[in-house]
Amino acid sequence: MNIKFYKYQGAGNDFVLIDNREGVVNQPDKETVAKLCDRRFGIGGDGLMLLENLDGYDFKMVYYNADGNEGSMCGNGGRCIVAFAKYLGIIYDTTNFLATDGPHHAKITDEGNWVSLQMIDVNDISKDGEAYVLNTGSPHYVKLAADLAVKDVYNEGYAIRNNATYKANGINVNFAEKTGEGYFVRTFERGVENETYACGTGVTAVALAMAKHNGQFGNISTPIRVLGGDLNIRFTNNGEKFTNIFLEGPAELVFEGEIEIA
């Protein structure tokens, strides 16, 4: 059977999207997802998303990691599916949709390529040695690093993600380096099991962890550069919890086409 797909990217974090409002795809198996996301044998992407109908919301976001497993929340994917919903004419400039970690509110520009996505509130940030560990919809490990441009992110990230603490459930590993107003961040992603060009829940985790690290309170805005572009995170830290968290950045349709799935 041939299905129509749309390829999006947000700061170089790239996704295959399918309009599943009519149920063209029924819980795709692991092999099908992995093949669609394969850069040589398929379309290529860090993940696959289905946009589905859901009462009470504009749509539901169903997210799979590139390895075929259903993932936790994906921040850049969330921004891309908002741009997709606008492209399909489901929303105009604001939306409320449901993802695996709960309801999300987002705003999108008229041109449809800049999305501000509200993320879940965060109460707990724990420590693992010098690193910070927190859940921004997906689990993240955040560590400050020097000379990040030349760091071996694959091997160091792989070793942390597969150590005794994290091996069973996995974790996304972010390295952050202070630059000017903000940070430069590189991420090894669980479920892709490789470095990606950007990770939305990851840069959100970095911004929150660094506010804790630096003892910053009140309304904070943190610009973050990643391999695939620039993102911004706005939030409030009252000392006990982080609220009003918004992940902001580009989301673009790259191409669309048809592919045969079993």
Ligand SMILES: N[C@H](CCC[C@H](N)C(=O)O)C(=O)O
């Ligand atoms: N790229 C995503 C994260 C995907 C989550 C996935 N790697 C997992 O932990 O299941 C983002 O922009 O937030």
